Amino acid sequence: MSEFVEAVDIEVTVNGKTYQRSVEPRLLLVEFLREELGLTGTHIGCDTSYCGACTIHMNGAPVKSCTLFAVQADGQTLTTVEGLATDAGLHPLQKAFSEHHGLQCGYCTPGMLMSAKALLERNPNPSDKEIKKQIAGNVCRCTGYQNIIKSVHAAAAEMRES
Amino acid sequence: MEMKFNGEFKVAIPRQEAFDLLSDPQKFAPLLPTFHSMSMKDDKTATVKVKVGIGKIHGVAATELTLEEAQEPLRAEYVGRGKVMGGAYNMIAGFDLEEAGSDTLIKWRGETQMYGKILSLAGGSMRGYAESEINRLIGSLQLALSPEAEAAAIVAARQAAKPQGLWQKLLALFGLWSPPLPAAPAREVASKEEPAAAVRLLAKPPTRKVLKADVAPAALSRTEVGESIEMDRHGNPTWVGSHLRRKEDSRLVRGRGLYVDDYQSSDMLHLAVVRSPYAHAKILSIDVSEAEALPGVITTLTGAEIASVMQPYMQIGPEPGANIKDYPMAVTKTIYQGEPVVAVVAETARIAADAAELVNVDYEALEPVTSAEDAQHDKSIIHPDMGTNHNWHGIFEYGDLDQAFAEAAHVVKIDRLHFHRFSSTPLETNACVATWDKRGDIDFFTTNTFPAIAMQMMAPALGVSLDNIRCRTHDIGGSFGNKITSYPGMTIAALASRKLGGRQVKWIETRNENLLAGGHGGERTFLDTEVALDADGVITAIRSRHLDDCGAFPRYEPLGCAIWSQVLPATMKLRNIRVDFNQYITNKCPAVPNRGYSRLQHLWFMERVLDICGHQLGMEPDEIRRRNYITEFPYTTPNGCVYDSGDYLKMLKTAQDLLGWDEWKEKQRQARAEGRWLGIGIGTTLDSGSNNFAQAQIVNPDAPFSGNSEVCTLKVGLDGSIVAALGTVPSGQGHETATAQVVADVLKGVGPDLIHVHAGTDTARNAYSGHSGTYASQFAVTGLSAVHGAAVKLRKELLAVGAYALQASEDELEFGEGEMGAQLSVPGTDKVIPFMYLSNIINTNNAGLPPELDEVTLNVRHVFRPKFEVPDLKRKYGNLTLTYAAQLHIAVVEIDKYTFVPQILDYVVVDDCGTQINPKIVEGQVHGATAHGLGAALMEQYLYDASGNLLTSSFSDYTPITAMNMPDLKCASQESPSPFSYNGAKGCGEGGGAPLHTLSAAIQDALAGEDVVVGDTFGSPTAIYDLLHGKGRRTTVTHESRSAA
Amino acid sequence: MxxxxxxxxxxxxxxxxxxxxxxxxxxxxxxxxxxxxxxxxxxxxxxxxxxxxIGRLPGLAEIQINDNEARIGALATHATIAASPLAERIPSVRDCAGGIADLQVRSRGTIGGSISTGDPSTDWAPFLHTLRAVVEIQGPAGQREVAIDDFVSDAYTTVLKTGELVTAIRFPLPPPRSGGAYIGYKRAAPAYPTCAVGIQLTLDEAGVCSAARCVLSAVASTPVTSDAADAALVGTGVTEEDLKAAGELIIAAADPPEDVRGSADYKRSVLRGLFLQAGTKARQRATGETIEGSHSYV
The missing domain is CATH 3.30.43.10 (Uridine Diphospho-n-acetylenolpyruvylglucosamine Reductase, domain 2)
Structure with a gap:
C-alpha cells in the first residue's frame, strides 16, 4: 500500500482533561497515553493481552489499553492511574497497597489498581475469590498476589466506612 | 517443529506426462493453490510468492523452490525454504511415479521443519490443522490431475473456496503437491490481482510532537518523601525491625515511577532487532537495502559490521569455552532461536519495527542440539572455535565415598532426574537508552541489575576505559537475576549511537523477544545418582553426574558451575559427596541467573533424593528429615562452606503445627481409601547470600575475581539534607526504605523520612565497586553493611563539627529533628545546630576552620568487604557464602483424576532469614519467591521442540502464574541471627525455590500407589499425565538393602 | 510490538x-x-x-428476550451479556460469557466478533451449539441466517462472504425443566483454554432426559457435536454412568491437536472430566437448583 495513510484527529478525555490529537491509526491506546500525553504510569508488560499492566478505564470499564487503538478511544472518557489521586490525597487503594505492601517493583501496580478499582465500584465487599477473579488478567511477578488481595480488602473496608 | 507426511494416489494420465509437470518448476509452481507470482532464479530454482493468511488477514510469503532431484520419469524432489509470517521453514517435497497400467501411481512425501513464533500461534497446534489442509490439498490434486479437469474450472473452484484458514500458510508449503494443470508452461506467471502489500508504509508519517508531559517528572518533593514512609515504629525500639511502609511506594502507586521506557525525548532514536527464526543456521546473506530505503530509517547494523568495530566479550570460564567468539549479534551463523542478526534504528519504534520486517536474511539450517544429553556426543558443534560442546567439567569430591558405600545399610540408585527451564520473567523486559557521545563517553539508562559486571564485559570489548561508561538506573520492573546479562543488547544500542554521532538510542525488548532471548534459568540433568544410607535412614553418601545446559553462550554461566556448591549438602549432615559436574552448550537461549541461581537446581536434586530414599525405606518425609538435618551451627560443610545459623527442626515443627499435619495425615488416609490422589510434601531449602567471588577461581583459576564488596556514599548536602547513594540496583526490594532505616538508627533521633536515598544506582555517583549490583540475596548484608559503615563515618564527622560549632564535647551531643530538619543539640541547654549550618561550616563558609576538622567532608564513602579467603582451588574447599537463610514449605495437593491438575489444598511457608530489617519487605520477598516456585513447578516452562523452536514464546503460552493459580499461603517466620553480619540479618530475596521441592514431593506422595517416580521439576497437569501414562523419559529407582545387622 | x-x-x-x-x-x-x-x-x-x-454501529448491542426467543446483538460485550437478565435466566450463558479470558477482555470483546473469528479455541460458537442458535448476517446481498452448526466451516474460517457482517445471534428459550452448563479448562484466565464442554438438557416431569445437545470446544478445527451422544442421553436419568457413556461417543468425534497444552490423549481425559461436570451441572440446573459454574484452572 503505497498511498499515504492519513492521520486521524481524535478527542479524548483523560483524567478529566480533554485532549485533541492527530494520530496514526495504528497507534495503540497505551502508546498514545505514554507518548502523546506523557502519561507513563500505564505500562506495557506483554504483547498478547495477558499481563494487564496496561489496564485503564474506558467509560468506567477496565480495558487493556495495549489491545485497543487510540482511534477507537475517540470521544471516550478514560481514567489512568494518574487520575486516581485527588487534591484530597491518595485513593484508598493506593494507600492500602502501600500500607499492606501490595507492590514491590511497581510495574504491574497501575494496572492492578485500575482492575481493583473497577471491582470496588460495583462490589464494595468482595470475597478473596472475587478479588482473585477480578485480577486474573493482571500479572504480578513480585508479590505472589497475597498482599495485593490483602490491600484490596483493606481499601474496600476503608471505602465502606467513608 | 518437524512434520512428516506421505501418501499416494492414482491419476489417469501417463507417467511421462505427470513427470513432465512435476519436474518443471515453471509448470509446477503456478499450480499452488495460493500461488501469487513467480520468477526463475535459474533453470532449477524458482522464487515463488504465495498468498498466506490467518482468518481474515492475508499476506504474501516468498519461497525459494529448487528442483533438487529429477530421475526421469521416476522421481522428482523439490527442496524449498522461505519466510512465513513470524517465522521460516524448510521443506522437502518428493514424488515417486509408478506405472499402473495406463495410469500413474503417485507416491508423495513431504517433510517440513518450521521455525519461529508462528508455531506458538494457537498454542502450536499446527499439526492437526496441517493434516486437514493436506488432506484437502491431496483431494484437489487428484481432481486436478484427472484429464477432464479444465484449468479454468480449477481456478474457479479455488476462487470460490477462498480458503481462509489459519493454516493457509501451510498451503504455501504443502501446496507444492498441488495439481498440475494441463496448460502450457509460462515463463513469467503472475496473477491478475494487485501485488499484495509486502511493503506498506507511511509515505509521510504524521509529524511527531515533542512530548508535553502532563505530570511532573518523577522527582519527589520532600513532602512526598515525608508522606511516603511510615513514621510509627509500632513500639519497636529501632527503625530496623519495624514494619515500615516503603518510601518508594509514593511515586509507584501514583504511576510516577521512571522505568526505562518512560524516559522519552523528541530526538531519541529507536532500535529494533531482527532475530533468527532458526536455532542453528548458517547465515548465507543479509540484505538490508529495502529496510534502509524506508523513510524514517536512520541506519542498520549487521553482525559483521559489529564484529569489525568491537572485540568479543571476555569469557569467564577456562578453555575450551574461553575460545568462544562471543558477539552481541550473530556474525556467520546463528546458534539459538531469537539471536540478534540485524539491528535497525529509526525515528520511531513503529518505523523500526516496519523496517525490521523488510530485512532479508538467507539461512541454511544446521542440525540443532537441544539438550545437554545430546550435546555430549558433539555430533553438531555449536561453537567451532571450541571444538566441542562441553563447556566445563569439574569433580567435587569430599569424604570417602568408597567406604561410605561399603558400610551402607541401603543403597538407592536413581538413573535420571531433570530440572526444567523457566525464568522469573520480570514484567518489565530488558531495556536501555544508550548515548555514545562525541567525547567518547557512553551513558546507559538501563535495567541492568549488575552494572559492575556489564561494564567490565563491555569496556574491553568496546575498547574504552571502564570510566568512559556510565550506567544509571531508576525504577526497574523486577529482575530476579535475569537482567544481569542484558549487556549484549546494551552494546548493540551503544554501537548504534556511536555510528549515529552520539544520538540517543532506545532499545526495548518485546515480550516475545524477552522469552526467546532475554535469558532463561538454567536447566540441569542429574544422572546415575547413587545414595548410601545407614540403617536409621541417614544419608551417608551421594555420588552423581550432573549435566548443566547453559544454552548458546556461557556468558555469566560458568559461575553456575561452582555456585551450586555453596549448598553442597543442602540441609543434610552427610560428609561424603561426589558430584561430577559438566556444563554443555546447546542451541537454546543463553542461561542467566534466575532467582535461586544454580543452588535451587542442586537443592531440588538433594531434596528429591531424600524423599525418594524415604519412600524406598518406608520412612515418613518429616521423620527422614529429622534424622538428616544439620542441627549444630555454625556448621562447616564437607567443602568448607560455613552455614552461619539456623534451626531446621524448629522450622519443621512450626510448619507442621501451622498446617495441622496430623489432621491432614488422617484426611489423606481417608482420601486414599476412596482411591483419591492426595499427597503431602515437605521441602526444605537454603538461600545463601553474599557470595565469595573466589568461587570464580574454582571455575577458572585465572579468573580475576574474589571476595565481595558493596558501596554506599552518604553526605550532608549544602542545604543540610542527608543523601545516600548506593551501588546496589534495586528492582522492587525496597532499598531506599531499608537504607533510611539503617541510617536513622545510627543518627538516632533523625527519622527515616529525612534520609533521602537516591532511587536506583548511578556509577557517576562513585558509589560502586567491582561487585556492585543486586543479586545473590546480598543487599541485607553486603548492601546494608556498606550503608551502616557510611552512617557511622558520617555520624562521627557530624559529631566533630557539632562539638566545634556548639563548643561542647561529642558525648553531650544528641541527634534530633527541629524546625529546620535534622539537628544536633546539647540536651538541657539552648545549644542546637541544624545540619544545614553544620554543612555550611564545612562546605560554604569554611574560612578559619580548625585543623582537627581538616579531614571532615560530611561526604563519606564506605566500602564493605566481607572477610573471605580464596578457597583451596585444588580441593575446591573453602567458604563461598556469608549467610544462609532457610525456608521450609509444606504442601497438600490433590490430583484430579481427569484433568490431572494438582490442586493445592493447603500451603505452609516458614522462613528464617535471621534478623529482619523490615518484616514487611521480608514477607513480600517470601511470598514472591513462593509464587515463582509454584509457577515454575506447575505452569511455566520454556518448551523447545526437536528443531529448537521455543513453543512457549508468548505469555499466552508461557502462562506466568496468576492470582487464580495461587493458594492462600499460611506463613510463619523465625529469626536465627547470623553471627557473620553486623546486625544478624541474612540475605533472603531468592528464597531457594522451596515450592519446586515441595510440589515434587507432594505429587510423588499423592501418586504413592502408582509405581511412578517424580523425576522432573515440572509438575503441570500434562506432565503428571505423561508420567502416569509412560510418556517421555521415566526415572527408574532401585533399592538394595544390606541391613544384615 | x-x-x-x-x-x-x-x-x-x-x-x-x-x-x-x-x-x-x-x-x-x-x-x-x-x-x-x-x-x-x-x-x-x-x-x-x-x-x-463497526464497534459503535447503533442498535447492534441489544440483548432481548422475546416470547420464545432470545436475541443478542452482535456488538454486545461478554461483560454485558454475563451481567444481563438473559444470563440470569439461562445460567450457562453466564458460564460462557463470564468465563471468557479476563475482565478487561470481557469489557471489550463482543459475541459477534468472537464467532466471526472462527478461532477453534473461542467459547461462543461452540457454546451456542448447545442452544441451537442462529446467526443473523447482513451483507451486500441483504440479510440471511445461518444455523450456528453451519457457521464455522474450518479453523479461522466462517461462511461469511466479503462484506458480510454478523448482526445478531438468536436462539429459542429452553423449555421448562431445562438446564445447561458450559465449562472450560484453562491454565489461567487470559490463556487459551485447553478444551471446553457445553451441555444443554431438558428433562421430563419424571426427571428423564427428553432432549440433549452437547458440544466440545478447542479439540478440532470446528466445534464438535455428536447426534449419537445427544441421542444417548435422551431417555436416561443423566446419571454419572449415562454421562460417561454419552461422553465417550462425542469424545470419539474429537480430534484434539497435540500442543503445549497437552497431548491428544490428555485432552480426551480432560474432556471426560469436563463432560461429567457439565452434564451433572446441567441436570442439577434443569431440576431447578442454582449452581454456579465457571472455568477451572491449574
Whole structure:
C-alpha cells in the first residue's frame, strides 16, 4: 500500500482533561497515553493481552489499553492511574497497597489498581475469590498476589466506612 | 517443529506426462493453490510468492523452490525454504511415479521443519490443522490431475473456496503437491490481482510532537518523601525491625515511577532487532537495502559490521569455552532461536519495527542440539572455535565415598532426574537508552541489575576505559537475576549511537523477544545418582553426574558451575559427596541467573533424593528429615562452606503445627481409601547470600575475581539534607526504605523520612565497586553493611563539627529533628545546630576552620568487604557464602483424576532469614519467591521442540502464574541471627525455590500407589499425565538393602 | 510490538460499513472489540490495508428476550451479556460469557466478533451449539441466517462472504425443566483454554432426559457435536454412568491437536472430566437448583 495513510484527529478525555490529537491509526491506546500525553504510569508488560499492566478505564470499564487503538478511544472518557489521586490525597487503594505492601517493583501496580478499582465500584465487599477473579488478567511477578488481595480488602473496608 | 507426511494416489494420465509437470518448476509452481507470482532464479530454482493468511488477514510469503532431484520419469524432489509470517521453514517435497497400467501411481512425501513464533500461534497446534489442509490439498490434486479437469474450472473452484484458514500458510508449503494443470508452461506467471502489500508504509508519517508531559517528572518533593514512609515504629525500639511502609511506594502507586521506557525525548532514536527464526543456521546473506530505503530509517547494523568495530566479550570460564567468539549479534551463523542478526534504528519504534520486517536474511539450517544429553556426543558443534560442546567439567569430591558405600545399610540408585527451564520473567523486559557521545563517553539508562559486571564485559570489548561508561538506573520492573546479562543488547544500542554521532538510542525488548532471548534459568540433568544410607535412614553418601545446559553462550554461566556448591549438602549432615559436574552448550537461549541461581537446581536434586530414599525405606518425609538435618551451627560443610545459623527442626515443627499435619495425615488416609490422589510434601531449602567471588577461581583459576564488596556514599548536602547513594540496583526490594532505616538508627533521633536515598544506582555517583549490583540475596548484608559503615563515618564527622560549632564535647551531643530538619543539640541547654549550618561550616563558609576538622567532608564513602579467603582451588574447599537463610514449605495437593491438575489444598511457608530489617519487605520477598516456585513447578516452562523452536514464546503460552493459580499461603517466620553480619540479618530475596521441592514431593506422595517416580521439576497437569501414562523419559529407582545387622 | 500501518474508517451505519467492506475487499477487515484482531495485528500475522470500525454501529448491542426467543446483538460485550437478565435466566450463558479470558477482555470483546473469528479455541460458537442458535448476517446481498452448526466451516474460517457482517445471534428459550452448563479448562484466565464442554438438557416431569445437545470446544478445527451422544442421553436419568457413556461417543468425534497444552490423549481425559461436570451441572440446573459454574484452572 503505497498511498499515504492519513492521520486521524481524535478527542479524548483523560483524567478529566480533554485532549485533541492527530494520530496514526495504528497507534495503540497505551502508546498514545505514554507518548502523546506523557502519561507513563500505564505500562506495557506483554504483547498478547495477558499481563494487564496496561489496564485503564474506558467509560468506567477496565480495558487493556495495549489491545485497543487510540482511534477507537475517540470521544471516550478514560481514567489512568494518574487520575486516581485527588487534591484530597491518595485513593484508598493506593494507600492500602502501600500500607499492606501490595507492590514491590511497581510495574504491574497501575494496572492492578485500575482492575481493583473497577471491582470496588460495583462490589464494595468482595470475597478473596472475587478479588482473585477480578485480577486474573493482571500479572504480578513480585508479590505472589497475597498482599495485593490483602490491600484490596483493606481499601474496600476503608471505602465502606467513608 | 518437524512434520512428516506421505501418501499416494492414482491419476489417469501417463507417467511421462505427470513427470513432465512435476519436474518443471515453471509448470509446477503456478499450480499452488495460493500461488501469487513467480520468477526463475535459474533453470532449477524458482522464487515463488504465495498468498498466506490467518482468518481474515492475508499476506504474501516468498519461497525459494529448487528442483533438487529429477530421475526421469521416476522421481522428482523439490527442496524449498522461505519466510512465513513470524517465522521460516524448510521443506522437502518428493514424488515417486509408478506405472499402473495406463495410469500413474503417485507416491508423495513431504517433510517440513518450521521455525519461529508462528508455531506458538494457537498454542502450536499446527499439526492437526496441517493434516486437514493436506488432506484437502491431496483431494484437489487428484481432481486436478484427472484429464477432464479444465484449468479454468480449477481456478474457479479455488476462487470460490477462498480458503481462509489459519493454516493457509501451510498451503504455501504443502501446496507444492498441488495439481498440475494441463496448460502450457509460462515463463513469467503472475496473477491478475494487485501485488499484495509486502511493503506498506507511511509515505509521510504524521509529524511527531515533542512530548508535553502532563505530570511532573518523577522527582519527589520532600513532602512526598515525608508522606511516603511510615513514621510509627509500632513500639519497636529501632527503625530496623519495624514494619515500615516503603518510601518508594509514593511515586509507584501514583504511576510516577521512571522505568526505562518512560524516559522519552523528541530526538531519541529507536532500535529494533531482527532475530533468527532458526536455532542453528548458517547465515548465507543479509540484505538490508529495502529496510534502509524506508523513510524514517536512520541506519542498520549487521553482525559483521559489529564484529569489525568491537572485540568479543571476555569469557569467564577456562578453555575450551574461553575460545568462544562471543558477539552481541550473530556474525556467520546463528546458534539459538531469537539471536540478534540485524539491528535497525529509526525515528520511531513503529518505523523500526516496519523496517525490521523488510530485512532479508538467507539461512541454511544446521542440525540443532537441544539438550545437554545430546550435546555430549558433539555430533553438531555449536561453537567451532571450541571444538566441542562441553563447556566445563569439574569433580567435587569430599569424604570417602568408597567406604561410605561399603558400610551402607541401603543403597538407592536413581538413573535420571531433570530440572526444567523457566525464568522469573520480570514484567518489565530488558531495556536501555544508550548515548555514545562525541567525547567518547557512553551513558546507559538501563535495567541492568549488575552494572559492575556489564561494564567490565563491555569496556574491553568496546575498547574504552571502564570510566568512559556510565550506567544509571531508576525504577526497574523486577529482575530476579535475569537482567544481569542484558549487556549484549546494551552494546548493540551503544554501537548504534556511536555510528549515529552520539544520538540517543532506545532499545526495548518485546515480550516475545524477552522469552526467546532475554535469558532463561538454567536447566540441569542429574544422572546415575547413587545414595548410601545407614540403617536409621541417614544419608551417608551421594555420588552423581550432573549435566548443566547453559544454552548458546556461557556468558555469566560458568559461575553456575561452582555456585551450586555453596549448598553442597543442602540441609543434610552427610560428609561424603561426589558430584561430577559438566556444563554443555546447546542451541537454546543463553542461561542467566534466575532467582535461586544454580543452588535451587542442586537443592531440588538433594531434596528429591531424600524423599525418594524415604519412600524406598518406608520412612515418613518429616521423620527422614529429622534424622538428616544439620542441627549444630555454625556448621562447616564437607567443602568448607560455613552455614552461619539456623534451626531446621524448629522450622519443621512450626510448619507442621501451622498446617495441622496430623489432621491432614488422617484426611489423606481417608482420601486414599476412596482411591483419591492426595499427597503431602515437605521441602526444605537454603538461600545463601553474599557470595565469595573466589568461587570464580574454582571455575577458572585465572579468573580475576574474589571476595565481595558493596558501596554506599552518604553526605550532608549544602542545604543540610542527608543523601545516600548506593551501588546496589534495586528492582522492587525496597532499598531506599531499608537504607533510611539503617541510617536513622545510627543518627538516632533523625527519622527515616529525612534520609533521602537516591532511587536506583548511578556509577557517576562513585558509589560502586567491582561487585556492585543486586543479586545473590546480598543487599541485607553486603548492601546494608556498606550503608551502616557510611552512617557511622558520617555520624562521627557530624559529631566533630557539632562539638566545634556548639563548643561542647561529642558525648553531650544528641541527634534530633527541629524546625529546620535534622539537628544536633546539647540536651538541657539552648545549644542546637541544624545540619544545614553544620554543612555550611564545612562546605560554604569554611574560612578559619580548625585543623582537627581538616579531614571532615560530611561526604563519606564506605566500602564493605566481607572477610573471605580464596578457597583451596585444588580441593575446591573453602567458604563461598556469608549467610544462609532457610525456608521450609509444606504442601497438600490433590490430583484430579481427569484433568490431572494438582490442586493445592493447603500451603505452609516458614522462613528464617535471621534478623529482619523490615518484616514487611521480608514477607513480600517470601511470598514472591513462593509464587515463582509454584509457577515454575506447575505452569511455566520454556518448551523447545526437536528443531529448537521455543513453543512457549508468548505469555499466552508461557502462562506466568496468576492470582487464580495461587493458594492462600499460611506463613510463619523465625529469626536465627547470623553471627557473620553486623546486625544478624541474612540475605533472603531468592528464597531457594522451596515450592519446586515441595510440589515434587507432594505429587510423588499423592501418586504413592502408582509405581511412578517424580523425576522432573515440572509438575503441570500434562506432565503428571505423561508420567502416569509412560510418556517421555521415566526415572527408574532401585533399592538394595544390606541391613544384615 | 507494533502493527503495520493501515487506514481507519468508522462508518456511521451498518449499510455504510457493508458497502465499505465490499468496496475495499479482502484487505479490509472489520473491527468491533478487537480483542482477537488487535493481538494478531500486533504480531504482524498478515497484512491489512483498512480497518473498518463497526464497534459503535447503533442498535447492534441489544440483548432481548422475546416470547420464545432470545436475541443478542452482535456488538454486545461478554461483560454485558454475563451481567444481563438473559444470563440470569439461562445460567450457562453466564458460564460462557463470564468465563471468557479476563475482565478487561470481557469489557471489550463482543459475541459477534468472537464467532466471526472462527478461532477453534473461542467459547461462543461452540457454546451456542448447545442452544441451537442462529446467526443473523447482513451483507451486500441483504440479510440471511445461518444455523450456528453451519457457521464455522474450518479453523479461522466462517461462511461469511466479503462484506458480510454478523448482526445478531438468536436462539429459542429452553423449555421448562431445562438446564445447561458450559465449562472450560484453562491454565489461567487470559490463556487459551485447553478444551471446553457445553451441555444443554431438558428433562421430563419424571426427571428423564427428553432432549440433549452437547458440544466440545478447542479439540478440532470446528466445534464438535455428536447426534449419537445427544441421542444417548435422551431417555436416561443423566446419571454419572449415562454421562460417561454419552461422553465417550462425542469424545470419539474429537480430534484434539497435540500442543503445549497437552497431548491428544490428555485432552480426551480432560474432556471426560469436563463432560461429567457439565452434564451433572446441567441436570442439577434443569431440576431447578442454582449452581454456579465457571472455568477451572491449574
Amino acid at each position: 507494533y502493527p503495520a500501518p493501515f487506514r481507519y474508517h468508522r462508518p456511521d451505519s451498518l449499510d455504510a460499513a457493508i458497502k465499505l467492506l465490499e468496496r475495499l475487499g479482502d484487505m479490509a477487515k472489520p473491527i468491533a472489540g478487537g480483542q482477537t484482531l488487535v493481538p494478531m495485528l500486533k504480531l504482524r500475522m498478515g497484512d491489512v490495508n483498512d480497518l473498518i470500525d
